[in-house]
Amino acid sequence: MRDFLPGDVRRRQYVIDVVRRVYERYGFEPLETPALENIETLTGKYGEEGNKLIYKVLRRGEGESTGETDLALRYDLTVPLARVVAEHRGKLPRFFKRYQIQPVWRADRPARGRFREFYQCDVDAIGSTSPVVEAEMIAAVSEVLQTLGFRDFVVQLNHRELLTAMLDASGVPPARHGDALIAIDKLDKIGRDKVGDDLVARGIDRTAADVCLGAFENVSAFDALVSRSERGTSAAANLAAITTLTESGPAKGHVQFTPRLARGLSYYTGAIMEIAVPDLAGSLGGGGRYDGLIGMFCGEQIPACGFSLGLERILVVMTERGMFPADVEASGPDVLVTIFDDDLAAESLTLAGELRSAGLRVEVYPEPLKGGKNLGKAFKYADTRQARFVAVVGQDEVKNADVKIKNLRTGEQQTVARGTVADAIRANLQLPASGHQP
Amino acid sequence: MRDFLPGDVRRRQYVIDVVRRVYERYGFEPLETPALENIETLTGKYGEEGNKLIYKVLRRGEGESTGETDLALRYDLTVPLARVVAEHRGKLPRFFKRYQIQPVWRADRPARGRFREFYQCDVDAIGSTSPVVEAEMIAAVSEVLQTLGFRDFVVQLNHRELLTAMLDASGVPPARHGDALIAIDKLDKIGRDKVGDDLVARGIDRTAADVCLGAFENVSAFDALVSRSERGTSAAANLAAITTLTESGPAKGHVQFTPRLARGLSYYTGAIMEIAVPDLAGSLGGGGRYDGLIGMFCGEQIPACGFSLGLERILVVMTERGMFPADVEASGPDVLVTIFDDDLAAESLTLAGELRSAGLRVEVYPEPLKGGKNLGKAFKYADTRQARFVAVVGQDEVKNADVKIKNLRTGEQQTVARGTVADAIRANLQLPASGHQP
Numbered sequence: 001m002r003d004f005l006p007g008d009v010r011r012r013q014y015v016i017d018v019v020r021r022v023y024e025r026y027g028f029e030p031l032e033t034p035a036l037e038n039i040e041t042l043t044g045k046y047g048e049e050g051n052k053l054i055y056k057v058l059r060r061g062e063g064e065s066t067g068e069t070d071l072a073l074r075y076d077l078t079v080p081l082a083r084v085v086a087e088h089r090g091k092l093p094r095f096f097k098r099y100q101i102q103p104v105w106r107a108d109r110p111a112r113g114r115f116r117e118f119y120q121c122d123v124d125a126i127g128s129t130s131p132v133v134e135a136e137m138i139a140a141v142s143e144v145l146q147t148l149g150f151r152d153f154v155v156q157l158n159h160r161e162l163l164t165a166m167l168d169a170s171g172v173p174p175a176r177h178g179d180a181l182i183a184i185d186k187l188d189k190i191g192r193d194k195v196g197d198d199l200v201a202r203g204i205d206r207t208a209a210d211v212c213l214g215a216f217e218n219v220s221a222f223d224a225l226v227s228r229s230e231r232g233t234s235a236a237a238n239l240a241a242i243t244t245l246t247e248s249g250p251a252k253g254h255v256q257f258t259p260r261l262a263r264g265l266s267y268y269t270g271a272i273m274e275i276a277v278p279d280l281a282g283s284l285g286g287g288g289r290y291d292g293l294i295g296m297f298c299g300e301q302i303p304a305c306g307f308s309l310g311l312e313r314i315l316v317v318m319t320e321r322g323m324f325p326a327d328v329e330a331s332g333p334d335v336l337v338t339i340f341d342d343d344l345a346a347e348s349l350t351l352a353g354e355l356r357s358a359g360l361r362v363e364v365y366p367e368p369l370k371g372g373k374n375l376g377k378a379f380k381y382a383d384t385r386q387a388r389f390v391a392v393v394g395q396d397e398v399k400n401a402d403v404k405i406k407n408l409r410t411g412e413q414q415t416v417a418r419g420t421v422a423d424a425i426r427a428n429l430q431l432p433a434s435g436h437q438p
Numbered sequence: 439m440r441d442f443l444p445g446d447v448r449r450r451q452y453v454i455d456v457v458r459r460v461y462e463r464y465g466f467e468p469l470e471t472p473a474l475e476n477i478e479t480l481t482g483k484y485g486e487e488g489n490k491l492i493y494k495v496l497r498r499g500e501g502e503s504t505g506e507t508d509l510a511l512r513y514d515l516t517v518p519l520a521r522v523v524a525e526h527r528g529k530l531p532r533f534f535k536r537y538q539i540q541p542v543w544r545a546d547r548p549a550r551g552r553f554r555e556f557y558q559c560d561v562d563a564i565g566s567t568s569p570v571v572e573a574e575m576i577a578a579v580s581e582v583l584q585t586l587g588f589r590d591f592v593v594q595l596n597h598r599e600l601l602t603a604m605l606d607a608s609g610v611p612p613a614r615h616g617d618a619l620i621a622i623d624k625l626d627k628i629g630r631d632k633v634g635d636d637l638v639a640r641g642i643d644r645t646a647a648d649v650c651l652g653a654f655e656n657v658s659a660f661d662a663l664v665s666r667s668e669r670g671t672s673a674a675a676n677l678a679a680i681t682t683l684t685e686s687g688p689a690k691g692h693v694q695f696t697p698r699l700a701r702g703l704s705y706y707t708g709a710i711m712e713i714a715v716p717d718l719a720g721s722l723g724g725g726g727r728y729d730g731l732i733g734m735f736c737g738e739q740i741p742a743c744g745f746s747l748g749l750e751r752i753l754v755v756m757t758e759r760g761m762f763p764a765d766v767e768a769s770g771p772d773v774l775v776t777i778f779d780d781d782l783a784a785e786s787l788t789l790a791g792e793l794r795s796a797g798l799r800v801e802v803y804p805e806p807l808k809g810g811k812n813l814g815k816a817f818k819y820a821d822t823r824q825a826r827f828v829a830v831v832g833q834d835e836v837k838n839a840d841v842k843i844k845n846l847r848t849g850e851q852q853t854v855a856r857g858t859v860a861d862a863i864r865a866n867l868q869l870p871a872s873g874h875q876p
Contacts, residue, residue, distance in 0.1 A: 001472035001474055002472060003469070003470070003471050003522050003525070003526065004468075004469065004470040004471075005469065005522075005526065005529060005530075006467035006468055006469060006536070008470075009467075009468035009469060009470050010468065012470075024799055025794045025797070025798070025799050025800060026794065026800065026801075027799060027800055027801025027802070029444035029447075029769065030442075030444055030447035030448065031442065031443065031444060031447060032441070032442040032446075032447050032450075033441050034439035034440060034441070034555050035439075035473060035511075035541065035543070035555060036439055036493075036543070036554075036555065053498075055474075055495050055496070055498075055509075056495065056496045057493050057494065057495050057496075057511070058494045058495075058496070058505075058507060060491075060493075060545035064494070066505070067496075067505020067506075068505075069496060071493075073473075073495070084441050084443075087441070088441065088443065091443060092443075093819070093822055093823055094819060094822075095803070095804060095819070097801065103473065105473070107498035116474075117472050117473060117474065125804070128804040128805055130805050130806070132777065132783055132787070132802060132804040132805075133804050135787065136790075136802055136804070139787070139791070143794075244784065245783055245784055245787055247784070248785075248787040248788040248791065249788070249790075249791045250791070331467065333465045339570065345570055345683055346682065346683055346685070346686045347686075349570070349573065349574070349577070349683055349686040349687055350686040350687070352574075352687075353577070353687045353688070356463045356464065356581075359463070360463070361462055361465060362463065362464070362465055363465025363535065364465070364574055365533070366533060366563070366566040366568040366570040366571050366574070367566055367568050367570075368568070381531070381532060384531055384532075385531055
């Protein structure tokens with residue numbers, strides 16, 4: 001778990017603000033859920049392995065001595081959403097489109113790019129089975145990535161029912177499908193031969209394994225297997241509809257049918273997707289349709305589709321590629337206002353207030369400079385803070401109603417009439433001249 | 439613990455955005471710390487009562503069976519800050535001004551306005567003992583409140599050393615000062631007589647208690663007691679300097695010397711403050727100078743002063759008074775774009791994309807309307823979503839390169855040329871005409 005110092009928070013906040021802005025334009029609405037859920041809400045939703053990674057919290061009072069737990073930390077944003085939809089159904093619109101940007105916690109061993117506390121940025125659309133849902137979701141995610149400056153991402157697209165049809169046609173018995181998908185998911189990492197052995201080790205016969213793996217090397221073989229069943233043709237039609245609709249928006253040219261994409265989680269029932277970029281081994285995010293999960297909380301089957309972007313992974317790639325705008329990286333104040341002497345403090349605070357009213361970020365150097373004797377200290381501090389300007393108001397300046405300002409980038413020093421300081425600085429910072437800001 | 443549905447999140451986000459914007463202008467920088475701290479970091483910092491309210495988390499793996507805990511949920515934002523300053527000292531500027539807006543958790547009994555998970559908005563300035571620090575902090579908090587629309591708040595101001603001097607002069611022995619402050623803190627709630635009895639019950643003699651309580655009813659008596667010691671006169675001078683400096687900014691007219699203000703926490707060492715509004719029993723926030731706390735983590739004494747605003751309390755008062763701007767309350771999309779028929783989906787998604795590029799919030803009704811047969815359903819849905827416009831693109835509109843739009847507030851319906859739809863809607867929403875938005 002990590003502390004985020006100011007530069008880190010700025011970069012994180014920049015990405016979160018872009019995500020929020022784009023998702024709002026797509027009609028998604030914000031939702032937040034508590035960090036702590038009842039323990040039963042989470043257990044049994046993430047598989048055996050997931051269960052072990054849930055952080056469990058002692059029951060207040062009596063739990064201190066007995067070690068009894070009743071609460072657990074949020075493990076993802078999908079299960080809490082399903083609980084919210086089941087619980088607040090009456091207050092939510094028929095088609096509920098929500099985004100949620102919050103941390104989740106997993107008691108995993110920390111590794112490069114893997115943390116025990118990390119942020120997910122989720123969008124989910126509840127209530128419709130229309131392919132418009134997937135197309136809009138892919139468009140929204142693509143627009144987020146493009147707004148952040150990504151050009152080379154691929155939205156890998158597949159369909160759980162297509163995989164099921166293919167496995168059926170290959171002769172993999174239904175009871176082994178889950179196992180088969182876990183093995184297939186490793187094709188990229190360990191290659192065909194090892195996945196073949198793994199399939200056999202998981203009780204699938206060699207012939208079926210060969211047919212199945214052959215299909216991932218040859219699209220027409222894949223199509224031939226899939227088209228043998230109504231299940232397969234209908235999934236292919238659904239995928240074609242989604243793909244066509246993505247051509248009308250920002251995902252155009254980024255979507256790629258990827259037969260070997262399987263996704264780990266068991267709850268997917270339809271289209272599945274993942275974002276790949278060339279320089280990252282894992283994905284920037286992924287998602288899919290899960291028409292059964294909400295029913296686990298309320299009995300009624302309610303269709304749903306979601307996508308989760310990993311904030312930490314986006315940050316890793318953006319940092320390595322230097323994708324942050326200059327004003328996110330340069331975080332220092334626009335102006336450092338100094339206090340020339342004890343009796344001039346009020347004067348300097350008034351100036352600071354005027355500059356802030358004009359929308360500038362202003363820090364006051366809190367210790368009076370003893371009639372300028374400590375001016376050097378203040379300038380040194382301004383440098384470490386990467387301030388753009390230092391402002392000085394001495395006795396002369398008070399008398400003449402002006403202010404000395406120094407541009408720390410150019411070294412240029414000017415004396416400016418008091419009423420025009422803000423605009424002089426804004427002009428230098430290439431900000432538009434400005435009246436008072438709200 | 440609560441779920442925040444879209445309307446709730448919008449109101450919370452509005453307040454948080456204001457806090458963030460104002461604090462940035464004052465030169466405070468963002469910091470974020472992990473939700474989970476090592477348990478030893480938190481224990482012993484909040485008193486006996488506080489210790490019991492800390493949420494404790496099982497150690498991963500082995501803790502499952504033994505009940506052993508090693509982590510705990512953040513209880514406030516001040517102790518994590520002190521840890522960060524001690525830990526990252528070398529990377530931080532000499533005067534470190536940070537703001538932090540994050541949830542904290544307390545295993546308290548829930549009550550009206552008291553929650554187990556709640557947000558604090560903290561500002562702290564580390565590294566200087568100058569009264570400019572307190573004055574700037576009071577100015578920043580006052581500007582936050584004014585930007586949110588508060589006019590009637592009072593910044594109550596007092597000084598721990600002033601209270602110490604007064605208690606000394608009243609004849610309360612130093613060992614009883616902590617007890618005395620806890621009793622005095624209840625003056626507003628239970629009145630002079632009961633506080634007097636409480637003081638006596640806490641081992642303070644009746645004469646000392648009477649002298650002390652008399653001082654809270656008569657400013658000149660208070661001053662007389664305080665001025666008997668150098669400690670008292672120096673604290674009074676510090677408070678006078680702070681008060682004078684607040685007159686140069688947005689706190690002007692809001693600051694009130696409040697002798698009975700004591701603040702619960704034991705770590706304060708100088709000025710203390712609290713925000714009061716007439717219609718709230720508790721405070722909107724409070725803070726003060728604590729020059730000893732950081733030393734508990736790193737040995738070196740580092741001066742510090744902080745202020746914490748309670749997001750939940752601000753929200754309670756703003757909701758009761760109806761202080762949120764209309765666009766925060768009305769959260770529906772600007773436009774609901776419908777899909778007239780299956781084969782027109784791509785056309786509608788293209789339109790949605792164009793409107794989004796013009797900065798509008800656009801939701802697509804995902805189910806095709808079967809040649810308009812289900813238009814009624816879509817309009818009903820648009821109503822429940824509080825959409826401002828519905829847009830329809832049928833075969834005729836495609837042919838004529840135009841779009842039907844209906845203003846749901848006025849009922850007015852227009853047919854508008856495709857290229858001008860966004861501007862027509864923006865004009866109706868009183869947004870400036872706009873080229874494509876980033």
